[in-house]
Amino acid sequence: MAATSICMMNPVDLMDLELEEGERVLVRGPAGEVVLTAVQNEGVPQGTVYVPMGPYANAVIDAGTHATGMPDYKSCTVDLEPTDDEVKRPAELMEAVGGLAYLGDEE
Numbered sequence: 001m002a003a004t005s006i007c008m009m010n011p012v013d014l015m016d017l018e019l020e021e022g023e024r025v026l027v028r029g030p031a032g033e034v035v036l037t038a039v040q041n042e043g044v045p046q047g048t049v050y051v052p053m054g055p056y057a058n059a060v061i062d063a064g065t066h067a068t069g070m071p072d073y074k075s076c077t078v079d080l081e082p083t084d085d086e087v088k089r090p091a092e093l094m095e096a097v098g099g100l101a102y103l104g105d106e107e
Contacts, residue, residue: 004054007036029060
């Protein structure tokens with residue numbers, strides 16, 4: 001969860017959103033929205049965010065693959081806004097989209 005529930009951003013973009021590293025950001029994409037933890041990363045170009053592939057990225061990425069078998073992870077436009085909402089656990093994400101929660105070690 002910790003490795004995939006982050007949103008890496010350029011420090012200037014964090015400043016523009018009035019966010020500090022470690023605060024939460026609501027990311028809205030074509031398929032939905034998700035709350036992530038903002039992480040400063042100078043290697044991320046200004047105006048771009050990086051969310052590691054996993055359940056959190058899947059929550060905002062359109063499932064269409066253009067017959068490639070892989071969604072467009074690298075070309076998705078998203079909207080960002082600061083939030084006080086909590087980052088959901090992966091099981092909660094699955095339930096929110098109508099799936100069954102995989103509890104794994106959470107029990």
